[in-house]
Amino acid sequence: MLALLHPFVRGDLAVDENAPVLLVNAVVVDGLSALSHADLSAWQCWRGAADDLTTSGVRVSVETTPAEHDAVLVRLPRQREEARYMMATAWDRLRVGGFFVVAAANDSGGGRLYDDLSPHLPGLQEMVKHKCRIVWVEKTDSMTLPAAWIEGGKIQRQKETGYWTQPGLFSWDRVDNATILLLPLLPNNLSGIVADLGCGTGVIADYMLAKNADLRRVLCFDADARAVEIARMNLAERHPGREVECIWADLSKPHAIKPVDLVVMNPPFHVEKAQAITLGQAFIANAAQMLKQNGVLFMVANAHLPYEQDLAKHFRNVQKLHEGHGFKIITAQK
Ligand SMILES: C[S@@+](CC[C@H](N)C(=O)[O-])C[C@H]1O[C@@H](n2cnc3c(N)ncnc32)[C@H](O)[C@@H]1O
Numbered sequence: 001m002l003a004l005l006h007p008f009v010r011g012d013l014a015v016d017e018n019a020p021v022l023l024v025n026a027v028v029v030d031g032l033s034a035l036s037h038a039d040l041s042a043w044q045c046w047r048g049a050a051d052d053l054t055t056s057g058v059r060v061s062v063e064t065t066p067a068e069h070d071a072v073l074v075r076l077p078r079q080r081e082e083a084r085y086m087m088a089t090a091w092d093r094l095r096v097g098g099f100f101v102v103a104a105a106n107d108s109g110g111g112r113l114y115d116d117l118s119p120h121l122p123g124l125q126e127m128v129k130h131k132c133r134i135v136w137v138e139k140t141d142s143m144t145l146p147a148a149w150i151e152g153g154k155i156q157r158q159k160e161t162g163y164w165t166q167p168g169l170f171s172w173d174r175v176d177n178a179t180i181l182l183l184p185l186l187p188n189n190l191s192g193i194v195a196d197l198g199c200g201t202g203v204i205a206d207y208m209l210a211k212n213a214d215l216r217r218v219l220c221f222d223a224d225a226r227a228v229e230i231a232r233m234n235l236a237e238r239h240p241g242r243e244v245e246c247i248w249a250d251l252s253k254p255h256a257i258k259p260v261d262l263v264v265m266n267p268p269f270h271v272e273k274a275q276a277i278t279l280g281q282a283f284i285a286n287a288a289q290m291l292k293q294n295g296v297l298f299m300v301a302n303a304h305l306p307y308e309q310d311l312a313k314h315f316r317n318v319q320k321l322h323e324g325h326g327f328k329i330i331t332a333q334k
Pocket of ligand 1: 048176179197201203204222223249250252268269279
């Protein structure tokens with residue numbers, strides 16, 4: 001993010017007082033003050049980052065509106081189709097004469113950034129800073145980004161399963177191996193309320209609804225607004241009439257709900273590129289807090305991740321149901 005702001009901090013680029021500026025996939029950093037005189041808005045699907053931006057006074061939306069901006073700044077994600085979709089969508093939100101600025105970490109697509117964009121954007125400038133590549137150009141009438149970049153990154157069907165999905169979501173083009181191991185070990189014939197933490201496309205919730213005809217309600221949580229919408233689409237299509245609620249929530253923080261009977265999860269263990277078990281630990285704490293007394297947790301995790309202490313802290317009867325193919329499946333009772 002600091003890299004993205006660098007051309008403004010260094011004075012290569014500037015925008016007028018109150019100029020509409022769109023931040024794409026942005027996070028709050030100190031350098032944001034370099035643009036504090038502008039009219040900042042953000043397109044940010046991740047709940048934690050969106051909340052931080054809102055607290056800093058930036059207007060946040062999980063979709064881009066067709067408004068034209070004087071500058072569009074894109075903090076590029078690693079996944080290629082997602083990155084191209086983001087750039088092409090953001091490009092359409094920029095007025096002719098406005099600045100298009102993109103930054104990517106050298107090891108997360110930065111290396112290919114100039115080559116990807118320069119055939120379409122003559123005059124593209126490049127700079128290296130903070131282990132990132134930063135490129136920018138002033139938009140002219142004749143410049144355009146490929147329509148295929150929008151097509152390739154939009155909501156689409158997963159080829160093998162028919163699930164709605166979108167590049168950038170976890171395991172967007174196939175069902176995850178850990179999830180495949182977890183599904184057959186989940187209980188049948190439940191009648192209460194189930195929470196799916198970190199629901200992604202909704203594959204676990206879909207399985208629970210299919211195998212538990214009397215299930216009263218399923219709650220799906222994800223920090224990525226795209227996942228929340230796509231899980232909602234998948235579950236509405238596959239289980240019309242069933243009671244499902246999909247909730248945009250950052251479970252790295254405590255999230256209170258009315259108690260549920262069962263929690264199921266394949267928790268994330270990366271924060272950006274760095275491995276972090278703190279996120280899984282927060283999911284375990286949330287699961288414990290959400291469950292009724294005697295409620296049950298089912299989770300799958302990479303075999304090497306040391307969640308046992310946290311599970312023992314919040315649960316009793318912690319049992320490993322299966323270990324293999326690099327994963328472990330654990331159940332525990334509150
Ligand atoms: C390992 S994936 C599992 C997805 C899905 N349940 C499956 O089995 O395919 C973890 C999910 O957690 C979501 N996630 C990541 N950080 C989160 C957070 N802080 N709060 C809530 N969900 C988060 C991700 O968007 C992702 O969909």
